Amino acid sequence: MRVRALVLAMVLGVLVAGCGGSGGDGGGGQSDGGETGGAKAASPFTGEDVAAGPVLAVKVDNAPQARPQVGLGDADIVYAEQVEAGLSRFLAVFSGTLPDEVGPVRSARQSDLELLRQFGTPALAYSGVQSALQPELDDARLIQLTPGMAPEAYERHDDRDAPHNLFGKPKELLAAAPDASDAADIGFRFGDAPASGGADTTEEKVSFPAAEFGFSWSAQDKHWKVSLDGDNTDLAPATVVVQHVTISQSEFHDSSGAFTPFTQTTGEGAATVLRDGKKYEGRWSRPDADSGTTFTTPDGEPLRFATGQVWVVLAEA
Incomplete structure (x- = not known):
């Protein structure tokens, strides 16, 4: 009886182990090339095995006076957008690795609101907006984080001239936005490159x-x-x-x-x-x-x- 019980337990263990892992895509950002592993799921933003957390978007300056920017290298995604006079700014999206600082932080634009909708309810760190645009931000599905709303999360650097000297602290920014959405599928897929066409x-x-x-x-x-x-x-x-x-x-x-x-x-x-x-x-x-x-x-x-x-x-x- 003991032998039969031991054999039955071993068979059941094999069956359970065989049913434990699904071979499907399983959602956003999954690595089709077997790049995920360990206890952490693949980030939907980078495909890396990291513990993705709440989404923080930061509007970052790209004027020559703003360079070198701080913290952009730790962003999961960096969007380059056109602003007035054909110039550019960045919208940096963080969820995995958080730098100590990011910036210079500048003002938001109307385009940011549509772009950010795919991230659920993200936190948005920005220096401000013109008054005519403020009602649209108030109606947008995001958590606003300006220096006036989260003063402890910002500081100005003495070695740069305003307005290119405002920097945000991501950990403090997210602490002021406890209801920010966690990173989720936004359509990106990671894995092997196409076999042809490159x-x-x-x-x-x-x-x-x-x-x-x-x-x-x-x-x-x-x-x-x-x-x-x-x-x-x-x-x-x-x-x-x-x-x-x-x-x-x-x-x-x-x-x-x-x-x-x-x-x-x-x-x-x-x-x-x-x-x-x-x-x-x-x-x-x-x-x-x-x-x-x-x-x-x-x-x-x-x-x-x-x-x-x-x-x-x-x-x-």
């Missing part, structure tokens, strides 16, 4: 009317080295996405009369994905503001990203 590429440039982004592939480091307006930086994403979007004039303008462009991130269009020293042409799709953004090959298959930080340059179609 062109060898070591250099790529993307231009706004008054800004330029350069990406140089480093075979040694397996990352893209970033230059801003021709100046080299220490920034090194694993994947760069050039998402071709509609950019139009919004109703808002700055004190000089320059109108703010509105970058539409819903709909569909062409996309270029840089990974592993190759360039892949594809498509992006986001049916509505509550949906994530998917990237596919011309054949409609998922256009998977390399594991690591993702840059998305929102370039005019």
Whole structure:
């Protein structure tokens, strides 16, 4: 009897073990190439095995006086957006690794509100907005974190001139936003590159009317080295996405009369994905503001990203 009981227990153990793991995709950001492992799930933003936490988005300056920026290298995703006079700013999204500081922090724009809807209810750190736009932020599904709302989470650096000297402290920022959504599927997929369709590429440039982004592939480091307006930086994403979007004039303008462009991130269009020293042409799709953004090959298959930080340059179609 004891032998029969022992054999039965062993059989049951094997059956339970065989049923314990699902082989399916299982949701957003999963690595199709077997890159997940251990007790931590793959981040839906980077595909890395990290404990993804609540989502913090920070509006970061990209004027020459703002460089070098602080904390951008620890962001999961960096969006490059066009602002007034053809200049650019970043929207940096954090959920896994939090730097001690990030910035310089600058003001939000109308385009940020649509872009951030796919992140649930994220926290947004920004320096302020013009009064005409404030009602839209108040109605948006996000947690506002300005210096006036979370003064303990910001500080100004004496070695830089205002307004390029405001820096946020991510841990303190998230402490002031306990209801911020955790990182979840926004449509990104990670894993092996497409078997065909990629062109060898070591250099790529993307231009706004008054800004330029350069990406140089480093075979040694397996990352893209970033230059801003021709100046080299220490920034090194694993994947760069050039998402071709509609950019139009919004109703808002700055004190000089320059109108703010509105970058539409819903709909569909062409996309270029840089990974592993190759360039892949594809498509992006986001049916509505509550949906994530998917990237596919011309054949409609998922256009998977390399594991690591993702840059998305929102370039005019």
